[in-house]
Structures are given as structure tokens and as C-alpha cells.
Amino acid sequence: MTPNIRIALFSAAFVLLSSVQYACAADTLKLMVKGITVPVEVAADNASREKGLMFRKHLPENSGMLFVMDRSDAVCMWMKNTLIPLSVAFIDKDGFIINIEEMKPLTLDIHCSKAKAFYALEMNESWFEKNHVKPGDKISRLPQLRQTN
Template sequence: MNNSKRIFLFAVFAAFLFSCQAGKYKLPVENLEILTSSGASVFVKAEIARKDAERTYGFMNRKNIPDGTGMLFVFETDQILSFWMKNTPHPLSIAYIDSSGVIQAIFDMTPYSLAPVKSPRSVRYALEVPQGWFEKTGVKPGDRILLNRP
């Protein structure tokens, strides 16, 4: 193989890796269990965003977010939360979760939209997953996420 082909293949490979890389921050990952009203357990492998900068960046610029994965946004106090999809190309669904782990609401969000998606009441957490994942797995408002937090 000549040098120009090697350089081209390397460039294609590097672009592929860059497009698939995780987010800007190296976040810890936890396997979260969701107990559904039907009694089933559903698991999601979630990156945990605790700091303001991590929460603000979220899934921005991620082109591929596989089913069964997500991001849990952890806040210090209960509050009305508002999320948008600025610079986020992958369609997402968001669950707003109270401090006891109960899902209060689930909304779908549109890629790149600047429209705020607000929680209907004060909550402590938000979980973003690929759009439609909650519906596919039977997760609904009222279901409980088991959280290892005070």
C-alpha cells in the first residue's frame, strides 16, 4: 500500500473514531435499574453528570447514542428543570425524576431545537436516552429509578 493510501485510510479511521467518541467530559458510568409498574426491571447504562459544566454540555455533538445507554443529570436541590437540544444531533427522550427516584414526566426532544423542555414540577434528576427507548422498554411516569444517593 502506498503512502497516500495509508494517509487516506488513517484520516478516515481518525474521523470515524472522532465521530464515535464519547462526550467532552469523561463521566462515570453506572448501570441504573428502573422498576416498572408491571414489576419488571429495566436497566440503562448511564453517564452521570453532576457538575454544572457536565450538565450544561450533556449529549451535545454526539451523533450516536446507542439504545440502553443514557445520561443522568444530578442536581443538588429539587427545582423546575429545563433542557434543550442545542448542538445535539441525536433525538432524545427525557425523564424528569423526583428526589425519591419516581419518574414524574417523560418528553421527546427534537434534535438541534432551542425550545425549552421543562419539568412540570420540581425534580432532582433528569435522564436522557435515545428517543423512544422509554416507550420500547415500557418505562412510564410513576416508575422508580433505584438511585444510590442520599
């Protein structure tokens, strides 16, 4: 194989891997929420969405987990095996918060979006309230993924 072909193959592989950067749970990005930079882990596949923040004992202040759905739909969350008290904001495909729910650790209570959501952002308990974030506020820098609705 010539060096030019090797370089072309390597470049193609790099582009392919780069294009699926949000497919893994280990990915992170920085959202903007009312002027606050919020580092989040991204859960964009079934396995990472199912695990979420389960079994963790700590979530750094002003950090969270962003759940990215396959399509806009009713979204529900629960706290099975989740040790940290959390708040969740359900977010529509355009980045606007639909509703915010408080979630108690280690419960099976279901918390759902009040309209079709494409994202859910979990933060430490009362984070949204403490930072004056409410339904109707817009979240910036959300990943634009395989949206079908």
C-alpha cells in the first residue's frame, strides 16, 4: 500500500469516528444555561441513557448529564439505583425548557415531560431553582443529532 493510500484511509477513518462523537456516554460538552457554562456528560444511546447517573455518590456543582433522545416524544425518568438527589429539565427540540421536576434518590417515582422532549438535563437537586432557570428558558449549545420529529 502506498503512503498516499494509507494517509487517505487514515483520514477517512478519522472523519468517520469524529462524526459519531455523541454516540458514547463518555462524551462531554459545555452547555450554556442563562449565561452559566455547564459541563455535561452526554447519554445518547440506550445503554448510557439507561445507566444515567446510577450508583454515583457525587455530581460536581454546576455539572450534569444530558440525555439525548432518538426523537421528540414524551420522556420519563426515574431514580432507580441513583444515590444523588437530582432535578431534571425536559427540553424540546429547539432547546426550550418544557418543565422541571425534582427527583428523590432511590425511588421508582416516574417524572415525565409535559410535552414532546428531545433532551433531558439532570443536575444536582434544586440547581435550576437556585440559578433562576425556569420553563421557557433556552439552553444553548445542545448537540443536533438524528432528530426525526
